[in-house]
Amino acid sequence: MITKVIDRKTNKIIEEKSPKGANFLYKNFFGRIILKVANKRFVSRIAGKHLSKKKSIKYIDNFIKDNNIDMSDYPKVEYNSFNDFFSRKIKDGKRIFSGSKRDFCAPSDSKLIVYKIDDNKEFIIKDKTYTLESILRDKKLANEYKNGYFLVFRLSVDDYHRYAYIDNGKVVRSKEINGKFHTVGPIAFDRFKVFQENQREYSILKTENFGEIIQMEIGAMMVGKIVNHKKNRFNRGEEKGYFLFGGSTIVIIVKENILEIDQDILNNSLVSMETKVKQGEKVAKRL
Secondary structure, X not given: OEEEEEEOOOOEEEEEEOOHHHHHHHHOHHHHHHHHHHOOHHXXXXXXXXXXXXXXHHHHHHHHHHOOOOHHHOOOOOOOOHHHHHOOOOOOOOOOOOOOOOEEEOOXXXXXXXXXXXXXXXXXXXXXEEEHHHHHOOHHHHXXXXXXXXXXXXXXXXXXXXXXXXXXXXXXEEEEEOOEOOOOOHHHOOOOOHHHHEOEEEEEEEEOOOEEEEEEEEOOOOOOOEXXXXXXXXXXXXXXXXXXXXOOEEEEEEOOOOEEEOHHHHHHHHOOOEXXXXXXXXXXXXX
């Protein structure tokens, strides 16, 4: 399966191919039988443990080559495991957030698509209707975000896998929801409601400039762990956490009449196209 992504700097379309393994699991009859086991939590845990061992460093060089990762953005260090490499920190100054308080910036390097939540707290992805209540498991909370925006920041394996807070503020409360570990690639959306089936964690954040928002991290196949730092207060651009191996997704949910999404991102989203963004890059502004 090929996913089309817009590079907003060049305005060119990038064709992203699903890994062969994902094509087999989601498109092949026998693969879907294996998938019933492959998306279980224990499988991802076993993979995560293996990739945290010293001997897993042997995978690093080929991974960099196969995914065309520009290592000039990262300090030259000796990694203790593949997961140590995968969750590597970037050089200081490489991901700077806008200084304007009105600018709403991407929490991570990712491919962004935006969905408008309707009056029934619903939105549609790949012909499947999602409800906020089913994703959040909280009817009262879902009601607060009707007619707002559901921003999906999808990370692929070549992306920088640390993510940040988008504003100054404090944590109101957090919740972890157990679930499956489907891939977060578009190939899975044809058959599964990934955002309401996958393992996920979310926090309600009271921010200085965008009101109360929800920031959610979603686990994916072969992601050993979502690592969130425990903080009560946070600053704009401060690291919130990181993912271990595997592509994954961050969702930010914003209330009605808070944001004006950048026009190029909105236009791309309306035709189901993702936009490639970097952590700290402006993607919307406060109304």
